[in-house]
Amino acid sequence: MELQHNRHILKTEQLSFRYEDVKKPILKDVQFSLYPGEAVLLLGPSGSGKSTLAFCLNKLYPEAVDGKLDGTISFKGKMLEEFGPGEINQHIGIVFQDPESQFCMTTVEDELAFGLENMKTPPDEIESKIDEALELVHLLPYKHSLIHTLSGGQKQKLALACVLSLKPDILILDEPTANLDPASSYELTRIIKELKENQTFSLLIIEHKLDDWIDLTDRCVVLNKEGEILFNGSTAECFNQYAEELLHEGIWLPSAVRAGLLGKKEGIYKGEKLPLSDRELIAGFANPICALQILDNRKKKHQAHEEQIILTAENLSFNKAGKDLLKNISFSVKKGEFVAIAGSNGSGKTTLSRLLAGLYTPSKGNILFYDSSLSQWKEKELRQKLGYVFQNPEHQFIADSVYDEIAFSLKIQQIPDADIQKTVQAALLQVDLLQCADLHPFSLSQGQKRRLSVASMLVNDQDLLLLDEPTFGQDARTSGELMKLLETKIQSGGSVVMITHDMEILHSYADKVIVLSEGEKIYDGLPDALWKKDEIMKIASLKVPYLEKLRDDIGSIAGGKKLVLT
């Protein structure tokens, strides 16, 4: 690659980092360079130190935490320590994962001005720079808006604009789309692609879901669980040669690569290299249409659905502070059914799940759980039959150790200690956390926290489990393990209601999909039928799952061929 011959703009040598009171380092001997104008994808399983590395490069670490950094980082040949306070931030900008906690002012304009003032921009230039940056991310109409009224996607665009206004040489994106719905996240990647074509900065992207990013990255750097560099090279080479290793580390693969890998195993993919794009993938199949059937990983539908309805929502409405958050929603959940709730950010999904869990009381309408209204249930008995998993696992933790966390609800029921111990041990074993039993829940890794939060809801063997976006920000392994747990739940006769942005989950697992938009139910039915309803897909900011997209692509290619032939 010709870019590599340029002089590097950022270089780390033997970079190690560890927290002061922890022996095990987060990063170990990390050595890599970033060249002007290139886009690098930083991959790794959760807990591998990707964010830590990003913060070190930005000089946020080790100053912000009690940590020790060994080795060197240099920017344009100058050591990072030699830069004055705040100086490096003009050159290296970062967009964080959480849209809520990265702003410190109340309006869009003030937030942008904040960064520019910090950089000592002459006041008479600030106005034009603000407009310019907002124009780049298509947010100019919102210049005078209050930040808390923006949607999640708009907030991330604003965060991007804040960084761009400083004209950085390097832009670091730390999982910028993790909290966004599929359409907003796609839009953000397109804006970044557009920017990359017109501007000269280098990009360092940390992401789990790679499909939308793959066409704009030149190179991949992969970290393993120990915080060491596993691979550093071109994107094509990375996925061609190391796909299996990446999979083993629990790293998400781009859909095309995953499909190619599966195809290769089944002996239907004939391409020499694993495909990076759909075009390559389709070209590699001898018989694409046949391949589709093999690749389709949809679970076998439960043929013998027990027709017993365990939860019914009747004309649910909910308003808060004069706003109608939910309007007239009705649906039901059968025993053994997997129901998914989808919709854009702010469409009322979480509110609905809280209503179903009995945490909020509906303004109008009724929820029946086993023939009696939720409000008639005794709290203690209800919680033994109905579990709720929060979007953020940390929100759920209330005990001081992993063991107590799971034992908590059992203790409330005054079950004998010996039985509790047995149940907890079994649950910990099921989610592979036995060795962490004495740790504090907050000290676990992201993936472990997620598994713990689900495990604490499985011990009672609840009949219905409600989950609020349990897979967001999780690596491939955690996500897979989680879905396995839920599958077991379903097979043993439990029901699952899950909010998700992940169209692949909808496609592979859901028996029924409910789509919300602005508090109203706009779809209730099979996932397969949903993909064909273009209008609903658009209103709800959904995207077709990969396999459906592939089917369309194959169709259009085949159609094209036919046209050529005739």
Add this chain to the structure above:
Amino acid sequence: MFLHEFNPSVKAFTVIVCVLILSVFFDPVTPFLTLVMTAAATFIFGRVSFKRWILLFSPFIFMAAIYIWSALIFSKTIEGETILWSWGIFTLTEEGFLRALSLGMRVLSFTSLSLLFILTTKPTEFLLSLMQQCRLSPKLAYGIMAGYRFLPLMKEEFEIIRSAHRIRGVPKARKLSEKMAELKRYAVPLLAGAIRKAERTAMAMESKGFTGDKNRDFHHKISVSWKDWACFTFFIGAVLGSAYISWLFGFLQLYNGEL
């Protein structure tokens, strides 16, 4: 000129000076006239709706009423005062009545001045003005601004923690001891959550190059002009005018340790 455009620092200074002047006098008429004037200014120049104002003002009316009541009932009677009414151990004198009224009016006039400031000032602008006019350290000012954004989030966080307990089947706390235990259980995660959020925001501020440097050129300039000082003079004049009118009618009295 509207009160919203009144420089926040000068406005705050005006309110403080007015309060100080008012505390020198102790008669019901001066604070009453000031109260009327301040309230009128709030409605006319501050464009504050009466409904909103009275909502915030009414608790203080209640408070003032209690003050007046207790000062009436429990006032000491000094030799030579005009007795208006007497029943058993309670004696109401004209002077005692005026004292009680003065106290109540004082409370209300202070309240109206504070409301004038609160209802016509944006917190962000006040902090910007404090930085620009009073050399308040940016570290502190931006810290307060970020913290101000967190306040509504704390309530949300509290709800979340309570839900987390409810889904585990924690029964509702009824007895006092249970409530204390509940509070203790909530306090730690609430604090931990606040600290984590604060850390994240601090990092975001730092990543935008914030160093707390005092030499800062602001995009949003809050200036002081002759208009602000004219406004200042107007309010001080109005308070002194109230005192003058009170003196004309023979009510004016200096505060002399009556309470």
